[in-house]
Amino acid sequence: MIARTSTTPALTPDAGGHAGEEAVLDLGPIAHGGHTVARHEGRVIFVRHGIPGEKVRVRLTDAEDKAKFWRADVVEVLDASPDRVEHFWRPADARRAWGHGHPPVGGAEFGHIALARQRSLKAEVLAEQLSRLAGVEHLPPGLDANAVESVGEASDGGSGLGWRTRASFSVTPGGKLGMHAHRSGHIVPVREMPLATDAINNLRLWDIDLQGIERVEVAAPGNGSRPLVLLAPAPGTKAKRLNAIAAALPEDVSVASFDPATEDVRQVRGRMWVQESAAGHDYRVTGAGFWQIHRDAPGALVGAVTEFLHSGGFLHAGAVVADLYAGAGLFTAVLADAVGETGSVLSVEGAPGTSWDARKNLHAAPQVEIVQGRVERILRQKPRNFDALILDPPRAGAGKAVVGQLVASQPRAIAYVSCDPASFARDVGYFRQSGWDLAGLRAFDLYPHTHHMETVALLTPGG
The missing domain is CATH 2.40.50.140 (Nucleic acid-binding proteins)
Known part of the structure; x- marks a missing residue:
């Protein structure tokens, strides 16, 4: 560790590396x-x-x-x-x-910034990214510098704490629970996670000897159902060590091992999935499968998406719609409710395990077709006259090729859900280059005390 300097050194480009100054x-x-x-x-x-x-x-x-x-x-x-x-x-x-x-x-x-200012700063970032990367100089009505919406204040009393139903931890060389510093291999031991729900903090993972483990993932559903602790073992760690860690946890907690590279999950104790609830449906989510981490995020995002599509007349009984990057089927189930048995829903997810979850979750909806594979390939194989698409890609965004395929499929509207303003703005730029309009936009502070935010946009063909 480089010692702190007592004076302010000159930052000249020819003075060698300056880390620590x-x-x-x-x-x-x-x-x-x-x-x-x-x-x-x-x-x-x-x-x-x-x-x-x-x-x-x-x-x-x-x-x-x-x-x-x-x-x-x-x-x-x-x-x-x-x-x-x-x-x-x-x-x-x-x-x-x-x-x-x-x-x-x-x-x-x-965490050092008042919550109201956090949200105004996030709005500034969103506006700057849309201007620079997408050429959007005038935001749709309703979104201004103060319109990143708070979520969950009824639960947290306006503190912005206790919202994470999922948390990821590292482990120190001595086997203590910790977290990485930003852009660093340094692991800082922790004895609380104030952004996490009580269900996670009450596990007291910091009191457990985690030697032999490299990473710990915890999912504690907001509906109070059984939590799941995922342990990523170091090479050579034996099953006996995993069983010892499981024995130190409450009996009503499921424990599994997982490989972060392959997402392969193996049972240690209990089940290898959690049950989430949102928008009147229950969802099975296996292992480290994707689910929104803020306890109130699923409801907020479903509400925003369906409001955009209903108000534009794009979502109704008999409609033909698709849920792309569908995960375990959060939006798929709601779309199935809206289109009824006279409509159809194509649900596309790339991850095999998560796609299997969607099959389990939607098995009773005959109007839903669940397909596992890359979005652009599936759209080519299954062309339809879509009334609407929901696009909820990973942090990297959809990208130029997928946007091109979406435009070619000629839907009447696309609801785009994004957790990254840069990739979102880049993709909006691709849509605008193809003659599409940013017809609606909402932003949500689903990650208080961090720089992250979530956006929901309505995109429609120009003219």
Whole structure:
């Protein structure tokens, strides 16, 4: 670990690598990824744990001479923003962590900012990405600088805490539960996760000897059903070690081992899936299969999608629709309700295990056809005159090829659900190049105290 410097060194490009050095910076606007943008002697520096307008002392974390930009963490605030608050979680507080000689954990990088300002900053990022990557200069009516919508305040009392029904942890070399620092191999031991629900924190995983385990995933459904702890064992770890960890957990908790590379899941105790509930349906989700992590996210997103499609006349009894990147069938089940037995729903998911979950979840809906495979291939194989499509791709977005295939299928409308404003804006740009319009947009703060957000957009053919 490089010791903190007591003075502010000059950040000159010919002085060699600068990681560990400190500098005083005036923080500029917010950028995608949870950073503020600062400049020093012509060099762009992306700074975490600051607020636009502040004067701060930073420690450089990524600062190679040939790099186009550098990265830094705030270690001292010299002129604070009125929106700065005391961080709710000590391991994630950059000033406190660096004061103890190590970086903060990731996952709560906005915890030092008042929630209202967090949401306005997210709105700024969304508007900037749409302008720069998609050429959208005027947002649809209803979305302005203050319109990233809060979710779950009735449950958390407006604190933005206790919303995660899923959490991912690392393990220290000594077998203690921990989390990685941002862009670092350093693991910080933790004894709480304030963003997680009580069901996760009450497992007290930090009290368990986790030697032989490299990673721990926890799913504790918001409906109170049986939690699942997934253990990623290190090479050579024996079944006896996994059984010992399972024995240290409450008896009503399922335990399984999994391989993060292949997503192969093996039973240790109990079942290898959890039961989620949303929009009047129950869903089986196997292992590390995808499900929204905020307890109120499924309802909020289903509501936004169906409102867009119903109000435009795209979703009705007898309609022909598709759910692309369908996961375990969250939207598929709701679409099936809306189109009835006279309509049809094509549900497409690439992951075999998750597609099998969808088959189990939708087996009683004859109007649903579930297909496992790549979206662009399935659309070519099963051309239809779609009334509407729901597009909910992974963080990387759909991409140019898939957007091209979607446009070629000529649906009347597409509801696009995204968790990343950059890939979303890029894809909106592809649609606009093909003559489509961004007809509606809502943004949700489903990840309070982080830089992440979720958007739901309505896209329609131009004219």
